[in-house]
Amino acid sequence: MAEKDYDDIPGTFVFDADRSREGYWLNQFCISLRLAKNREAFRDDPEEYMTRYAMTDEQKQAVRDRAWNHLLELGGNIYYTSKLASFDGITFQDLAAKMTGMAREDYRDMMLHGGRSVEGNRSKSEWEKK
Structure with missing residues (x-):
């Protein structure tokens, strides 16, 4: 591709x-x-x-x-x-947790509090700057 x-x-x-x-x-x-x-x-x-x-x-x-x-x-x-x-x-929620490498409750808590922070997650190039 x-x-x-x-x-x-x-x-x-x-x-x-x-x-x-x-x-x-x-x-x-x-x-x-x-x-x-x-x-x-x-x-x-x-x-x-x-x-x-x-x-x-x-x-x-x-x-x-x-x-x-x-x-x-x-x-x-x-x-x-x-x-x-x-x-x-x-379950879909458990699958999402597995895919993010998080425990189910941690994933659920993150989503209930607005999801993953965009800081450091918009572009791989951001990782190189740190």
Whole structure:
């Protein structure tokens, strides 16, 4: 993918047209888990179930590892990848906490108090200045 101005946002993978194309089959896999019959098939034989979707080997490994941030980096859409988390019994709030490296209560408290500070979080170039 070509570098874009917003690639400089720390900890963020913007879901744009390029990422959408890259993650098409990953997202199709994730959204398929909304149906009980697909969840059952995935539970019974995860490897066979993943072969139904033309994901890259790296995407499949990220699914196996439940590498939540890496799934986004590989083109996953948070709303689709959250279906995989839900399959594992992980709530959206717990998923967000995991993705930020915070405990659930700390994440919840941060969000209730206005979210993460923008200071030092707007651009990776800010990190170099410190």
